[in-house]
Amino acid sequence: MAQNFRMRFDAALAARQMRQGAARGVYLGAEHVLGLSNEVVPFDEAQLQHSGVASVDEPSLTGMVSYDTPYAVVQHERLDYRHAPGRTAKYLENSLNAARTDVAAIIAAEVRRAMR
Template identity: 45%
Template sequence: MSRARLRWNSQPVNRAAATAAGRGARLAAEHLLGVSRDRVPIEEGTLERSGTVTADEANGAAVVSYDTPYAVRQHEDMTLDHDAGRTAKYLEDPFDEEQQAMQEIIAAQVRRALRG
């Protein structure tokens, strides 16, 4: 009976997966930004245009934010009136609803990196 010995160096695989997960986190955040922009209250478009993604791909982190003095109030105050299709919780609701899609975006990036 012959024997084989396998020595597995997981570091390159782990590095590739982590890099891909970071890229996936950025892409998932960009997806979330797109969905939330469709719901953000709009008067002149300033709030919508202020939406950005900030990513730290090396650490697998990404953040979606809106940067106007009234962004938090528009997000949190459920008593404000908005145009049809525009709403408070314009970031929180899409975040909750798009969890599966965002996870799939990240997973696809990792799969792609590990295939190659």
């Protein structure tokens, strides 16, 4: 017996939901990188560590992780500085490189979740 089906697809709604999922994934990915970075950021009185923040620019789907102290860039770039055990320069760059596949998986999971 033949059956008929009718389906309506709202491409604009699907695109909005996908973009919202991607933005959420980018934010969660940035938070993940921030967490990894906080584990190795130079630590004296925790001011640098506590200044870290993750954010996302939704129109461009760009995630950002930043530290807001006057010496954050110097601590990140100066390889000749001595740090406590387990703490290192390039704390943000190394954390991002180590988390690339995890961040991609986080973004993909959030897009899938948004498209349900």
